[in-house]
Amino acid sequence: MTQQQPIAVLGGGSFGTAFANLLAENGQRVRQWMRDEEQAEAIRTRRENPNYLKGVRIHDGVEPTTDLAATLAECEMIFVAVPSSALRKVLDGRSEELAGKMLVSLTKGIEAQSFKLMSQVLEEIAPKSRIAVISGPNLAREIAEHELTATVVASEDDDLCAQVQDALHGRTFRVYASGDRFGVELGGALKNVYAIIAGMAAALGMGENTKGMLITRALAEMTRFAVQLGANPMTFLGLAGVGDLIVTCSSPKSRNYQVGFALGEGLTLEDAVARMGETAEGVNTLKVLKAKADELQVYMPLVAGLNAILFGGRTLEQVIGALMSGEPKTDVDFIPTTGF
Ligand SMILES: NC(=O)C1=CN([C@@H]2O[C@H](COP(=O)(O)OP(=O)(O)OC[C@H]3O[C@@H](n4cnc5c(N)ncnc54)[C@H](O)[C@@H]3O)[C@@H](O)[C@H]2O)C=CC1
Numbered sequence: 001m002t003q004q005q006p007i008a009v010l011g012g013g014s015f016g017t018a019f020a021n022l023l024a025e026n027g028q029r030v031r032q033w034m035r036d037e038e039q040a041e042a043i044r045t046r047r048e049n050p051n052y053l054k055g056v057r058i059h060d061g062v063e064p065t066t067d068l069a070a071t072l073a074e075c076e077m078i079f080v081a082v083p084s085s086a087l088r089k090v091l092d093g094r095s096e097e098l099a100g101k102m103l104v105s106l107t108k109g110i111e112a113q114s115f116k117l118m119s120q121v122l123e124e125i126a127p128k129s130r131i132a133v134i135s136g137p138n139l140a141r142e143i144a145e146h147e148l149t150a151t152v153v154a155s156e157d158d159d160l161c162a163q164v165q166d167a168l169h170g171r172t173f174r175v176y177a178s179g180d181r182f183g184v185e186l187g188g189a190l191k192n193v194y195a196i197i198a199g200m201a202a203a204l205g206m207g208e209n210t211k212g213m214l215i216t217r218a219l220a221e222m223t224r225f226a227v228q229l230g231a232n233p234m235t236f237l238g239l240a241g242v243g244d245l246i247v248t249c250s251s252p253k254s255r256n257y258q259v260g261f262a263l264g265e266g267l268t269l270e271d272a273v274a275r276m277g278e279t280a281e282g283v284n285t286l287k288v289l290k291a292k293a294d295e296l297q298v299y300m301p302l303v304a305g306l307n308a309i310l311f312g313g314r315t316l317e318q319v320i321g322a323l324m325s326g327e328p329k330t331d332v333d334f335i336p337t338t339g340f
């Protein structure tokens, strides 16, 4: 890849916009693909995304476009930042256009019917491409506002990881590499569910002890689930596991946390999602995760509790009562001592 060749970012939302700017600030020429021509034109003329990350200036090196075929033809490295519900629709049928390209998923979700992570969907759509994922404690606005940030790029393809690190490393953004694509990606998808619970707890004025308990038991639960699927539990101790869990469960800037907060204030799920107005992957992830946990018989009381509140007609008080009076358990029981 030469400095001259543009890099593509697919998605006109907050994360696509933050990543497009990050790349451009590093001297890359960027094609940011979005479906809405009005939005693209507004970015072209005003150098600001009219719908996301208001107040953030879009770098001159970012060229907004609605021509997906031209974008894919022109770029070798392609970052995908559309919501999980849209990813397959956006790229399906483009296998030949994507052959040999470097595809990097930024999307943190799970496909509903297949339980596939987004890089697995990409693999299916574009089997001849090189695939990586990025995940970590990465609130879009903080990246855009140059808060010091770290992330993880994960792929079995070491050269691809190195090229992504090279493209993204900058004064305020640091990229660690990992060979555990599945674990890194799973961590990013699962933590969204617990951020909803953390937002609810915050709205109810729960204490700091509660927050510590919640985050730690969430880590236990997601790691237990991941181990059952064959992931390396050590990955959950890294940026894409506990790092992302902490930021998303602590920050009112997280959209999943915002949905939880609104639920805690008494809004219905529909109203909470509508009030927030952006993507909150945790809602859909919760549904597929609950079904998968039941199928695999993995003990996930937090997931079951949130599911009972949102879709089972239980009250928060009933669920908290059940969680606190559950049978006594061992603290760290989710990391096998051998095999990894
Ligand atoms: N915003 C953040 O801080 C972070 C977001 N992510 C992940 O990035 C992904 C994208 O999220 P955001 O950009 O934050 O969402 P967003 O809600 O800010 O924007 C979503 C964008 O996708 C577009 N879109 C929706 N359906 C589409 C379709 N069928 N075709 C083309 N475009 C479509 C929307 O028009 C919008 O521009 C999510 O999976 C999220 O979990 C990951 C890390 C941080």
Ligand SMILES: O=C(CO)COP(=O)(O)O
Pocket: 108, 136, 137, 138, 139, 140, 192, 195, 244, 247, 248, 253, 254, 255, 256, 257, 279, 280, 281
């Ligand atoms: O993934 C994120 C931070 O790492 C963003 O979280 P939200 O999608 O909840 O805003």
